[in-house]
Amino acid sequence: MNVHIITIGDEILIGQIVDTNSAWMGEQLNLSGFKITCIKTVQDQLSDITKNIWSSIQEADVVLLTGGLGATKDDVTKKAIADFLGTGMYYDKEVHDRITSFFRKFGREPNEAHRLQSYMPNGVLLLENKMGTAPGMWFETNGKILASMPGVPYEMKHLMTEKVIPKLIKKYGTKPIFHRTIRTAGMGETSLALKIESIESSLPANTKIAYLPNLGEVRIRVSAFGEKDDSQEEIEKKVNDISNKIEKELGNFVYAGNEENLPTTLGKLLLRKKMRLATAESCTGGNIAARIVRIPGSSSYFNGGIIAYSNGIKIKELGVKKETLESHGAVSEETVKEMVLGAINKLNVDLAIAVSGIAGPGGGSPEKPVGTIWIAVGNNENIRTLKLQLSKDRLKNIEYTTNSALNLARLFLLEN
Amino acid sequence: MNVHIITIGDEILIGQIVDTNSAWMGEQLNLSGFKITCIKTVQDQLSDITKNIWSSIQEADVVLLTGGLGATKDDVTKKAIADFLGTGMYYDKEVHDRITSFFRKFGREPNEAHRLQSYMPNGVLLLENKMGTAPGMWFETNGKILASMPGVPYEMKHLMTEKVIPKLIKKYGTKPIFHRTIRTAGMGETSLALKIESIESSLPANTKIAYLPNLGEVRIRVSAFGEKDDSQEEIEKKVNDISNKIEKELGNFVYAGNEENLPTTLGKLLLRKKMRLATAESCTGGNIAARIVRIPGSSSYFNGGIIAYSNGIKIKELGVKKETLESHGAVSEETVKEMVLGAINKLNVDLAIAVSGIAGPGGGSPEKPVGTIWIAVGNNENIRTLKLQLSKDRLKNIEYTTNSALNLARLFLLEN
Numbered sequence: 081m082n083v084h085i086i087t088i089g090d091e092i093l094i095g096q097i098v099d100t101n102s103a104w105m106g107e108q109l110n111l112s113g114f115k116i117t118c119i120k121t122v123q124d125q126l127s128d129i130t131k132n133i134w135s136s137i138q139e140a141d142v143v144l145l146t147g148g149l150g151a152t153k154d155d156v157t158k159k160a161i162a163d164f165l166g167t168g169m170y171y172d173k174e175v176h177d178r179i180t181s182f183f184r185k186f187g188r189e190p191n192e193a194h195r196l197q198s199y200m201p202n203g204v205l206l207l208e209n210k211m212g213t214a215p216g217m218w219f220e221t222n223g224k225i226l227a228s229m230p231g232v233p234y235e236m237k238h239l240m241t242e243k244v245i246p247k248l249i250k251k252y253g254t255k256p257i258f259h260r261t262i263r264t265a266g267m268g269e270t271s272l273a274l275k276i277e278s279i280e281s282s283l284p285a286n287t288k289i290a291y292l293p294n295l296g297e298v299r300i301r302v303s304a305f306g307e308k309d310d311s312q313e314e315i316e317k318k319v320n321d322i323s324n325k326i327e328k329e330l331g332n333f334v335y336a337g338n339e340e341n342l343p344t345t346l347g348k349l350l351l352r353k354k355m356r357l358a359t360a361e362s363c364t365g366g367n368i369a370a371r372i373v374r375i376p377g378s379s380s381y382f383n384g385g386i387i388a389y390s391n392g393i394k395i396k397e398l399g400v401k402k403e404t405l406e407s408h409g410a411v412s413e414e415t416v417k418e419m420v421l422g423a424i425n426k427l428n429v430d431l432a433i434a435v436s437g438i439a440g441p442g443g444g445s446p447e448k449p450v451g452t453i454w455i456a457v458g459n460n461e462n463i464r465t466l467k468l469q470l471s472k473d474r475l476k477n478i479e480y481t482t483n484s485a486l487n488l489a490r491l492f493l494l495e496n
Numbered sequence: 497m498n499v500h501i502i503t504i505g506d507e508i509l510i511g512q513i514v515d516t517n518s519a520w521m522g523e524q525l526n527l528s529g530f531k532i533t534c535i536k537t538v539q540d541q542l543s544d545i546t547k548n549i550w551s552s553i554q555e556a557d558v559v560l561l562t563g564g565l566g567a568t569k570d571d572v573t574k575k576a577i578a579d580f581l582g583t584g585m586y587y588d589k590e591v592h593d594r595i596t597s598f599f600r601k602f603g604r605e606p607n608e609a610h611r612l613q614s615y616m617p618n619g620v621l622l623l624e625n626k627m628g629t630a631p632g633m634w635f636e637t638n639g640k641i642l643a644s645m646p647g648v649p650y651e652m653k654h655l656m657t658e659k660v661i662p663k664l665i666k667k668y669g670t671k672p673i674f675h676r677t678i679r680t681a682g683m684g685e686t687s688l689a690l691k692i693e694s695i696e697s698s699l700p701a702n703t704k705i706a707y708l709p710n711l712g713e714v715r716i717r718v719s720a721f722g723e724k725d726d727s728q729e730e731i732e733k734k735v736n737d738i739s740n741k742i743e744k745e746l747g748n749f750v751y752a753g754n755e756e757n758l759p760t761t762l763g764k765l766l767l768r769k770k771m772r773l774a775t776a777e778s779c780t781g782g783n784i785a786a787r788i789v790r791i792p793g794s795s796s797y798f799n800g801g802i803i804a805y806s807n808g809i810k811i812k813e814l815g816v817k818k819e820t821l822e823s824h825g826a827v828s829e830e831t832v833k834e835m836v837l838g839a840i841n842k843l844n845v846d847l848a849i850a851v852s853g854i855a856g857p858g859g860g861s862p863e864k865p866v867g868t869i870w871i872a873v874g875n876n877e878n879i880r881t882l883k884l885q886l887s888k889d890r891l892k893n894i895e896y897t898t899n900s901a902l903n904l905a906r907l908f909l910l911e912n
Contacts, residue, residue: 093532095523096708100514102537107511116509117544119537121518128533135551292512359782359803365789366775366782369803373781376857376890384809387775387785389800393843397800397813427809441792474792 147231296483359385398422563647712899775801814838
């Protein structure tokens with residue numbers, strides 16, 4: 081069973097916006113066991129859309145359209161579907177009533193454009209859109225499916241999750257399938273693969289491991305694809321057995337057994353240990369704290385931080401000794417350790433993260449080339465440090481350092 | 497003249513990565529006056545690629561392929577091109593020599609896979625790739641063009657900029673075209689459009705204004721499209737005349753007349769005025785400082801900051817008065833003003849930015865609902881403040897506040 085996705089929008093063709101809808105749809109369909117064989121972006125033009133529906137419906141079993149629905153989009157997709165079906169349109173009072181009540185809820189009156197929006201191609205099944213005014217559409221012909229959704233991401237996601245994917249599963253049965261994601265940090269893709277080589281080389285039939293690396297983190301996705309007769313429980317058990325083996329083998333390199341991110345895991349640990357955190361950042365310039373604060377509720381465990389970008393602030397605000405800076409330099413194990421102690425004592429916390437490094441692209445020396453980074457995490461009794469040797473790419477270095485520092489804090493909490 | 501882009505990659509179809517290459521290519525081609533009518537992503541499979549080359553070459557004048565080149569990709573695109581052309585492959589010694597010297601530069605020896613990589617379809621023109629081992633390919637047939645590039649973004653960008661676009665311009669002439677981007681902050685899209693309504697309603701023929709909004713910023717793009725006989729100078733003059741009128745009308749809402757971002761503009765102003773900056777952040781948690789520090793060389797004007805997420809730090813590190821917090825609250829004009837003064841005095845700078853707000857999604861009250869944000873910028877003599885009333889979306893609120901704070905600092909420097 082093959083799926084084509086057609087995205088409608090000139091603004092994507094001219095690069096004004098990046099098409100993230102298709103990536104999300106591709107991922108969701110793949111996770112449900114459907115195969116995507118083509119993603120197309122086409123112009124906001126009736127003839128172009130109709131032509132592409134025709135060519136895709138010949139190559140694929142299911143064609144999903146997004147975009148080009150709604151009053152401001154001139155409902156061009158709806159017209160293309162009516163053209164493709166060779167039917168006219170009818171006025172749908174229910175749709176009009178929904179649009180009207182949607183507008184009145186916000187104290188506004190719908191206009192003529194909204195009345196025209198209530199005309200629908202004959203023969204389609206409407207998919208109720210609880211997030212907006214334009215309903216989705218579903219049409220079956222000769223065993224093939226054509227469905228369309230608005231391009232607004234949360235409306236599309238709502239219709240995909242609540243209507244389109246369940247209907248596809250109902251129609252095509254789908255073989256049982258199960259995925260689990262293990263999130264790791266602190267070890268590269270190649271080393272991880274080496275460490276779980278024996279698990280990977282003896283995987284049961286129809287199971288798969290995929291590595292998804294990203295600047296200091298690697299997600300490992302374990303999947304099992306069953307046959308029609310396999311039970312879902314069996315498939316899930318397969319994935320869970322492999323995942324448990326991997327988690328055991330990788331130990332503390334695993335920080336979450338699902339899609340939870342690193343600052344969330346760290347926050348949960350801090351809450352559990354009833355400890356409060358602060359940061360002392362030089363080269364990351366506040367990025368570590370900003371990542372922590374993006375998590376709602378972080379005020380329960382995060383006090384704040386000092387961004388000590390200049391040496392003056394390192395000395396004055398964090399109590400780093402002038403002699404330390406002179407003899408070891410700002411980018412040194414000694415300096416980041418003193419930054420930790422300074423943050424602990426000044427900001428009234430149980431744990432502090434400190435980083436200092438040369439983010440680049442300039443500023444290196446033969447002894448300390450661009451990309452040299454020191455990280456320290458700890459308290460008054462105990463400090464753990466880590467040295468990174470990264471690239472010349474400033475933005476990547478900042479992100480890599482941020483992930484590594486959050487991970488070092490997690491490891492410190494696990495071990496202390 | 498129509499262009500199709502074909503991106504090759506299963507990892508895009510299953511949503512593992514988002515296709516940003518096509519968006520970039522679409523933008524560059526559009527800016528050069530070429531029309532993109534379709535972007536397709538297809539599987540890493542010989543038959544699929546060949547089939548799509550066939551269908552696209554019938555609909556478009558130019559077909560550009562990316563991805564599926566190089567040893568690890570099994571060079572599937574090259575094979576598809578040879579299939580499409582109906583020719584065999586030949587061993588290209590020059591390509592092999594380039595690959596060999598590329599590897600030796602890094603102290604490695606190429607292997608058998610790299611020798612196979614040196615086979616090229618007969619009849620194509622190779623486009624030298626200075627950024628990697630796989631060359632681009634260019635083929636002309638019946639007045640149509642087929643070109644391919646590796647999928648690695650910097651290799652693709654290099655080949656597009658240095659080879660493909662110049663060759664397309666040479667071949668198709670292109671009508672003169674010119675664009676200029678005006679970057680604004682502090683005014684919404686609708687208000688901007690209203691303010692320059694008279695300019696927009698009297699635009700000369702074949703010119704266009706586009707608004708590209710993004711969380712507190714709006715880019716305005718002015719474009720002129722000439723006919724074959726128009727001179728490039730004429731077209732540029734048209735755009736510059738309109739742009740100058742817009743810039744005059746919008747005054748200080750314009751922060752840059754090109755693609756420069758807000759922290760870069762602010763950095764240049766600080767350097768020119770020989771002033772140093774610090775931040776005092778509550779709800780943005782270091783995000784403002786992190787944006788400033790992403791600019792290389794920011795240490796020349798940025799000292800650092802205090803992330804005062806807890807009230808304790810606002811009092812202890814920034815000298816905010818306990819009474820101020822008690823009578824006005826942490827999210828108040830009085831508090832952010834005291835945060836500015838605290839940062840100025842503690843961090844030894846000429847200018848400080850302070851923010852405090854309720855980022856959400858929880859934590860609001862009837863008097864101060866979620867999304868209430870106060871920003872202050874100033875020095876010991878003068879402080880300018882701004883209140884925002886934003887949404888319940890934590891991440892959007894943080895970004896919007898960050899842009900607004902950077903912009904307020906820019907305005908303060910212009911006026912003081």
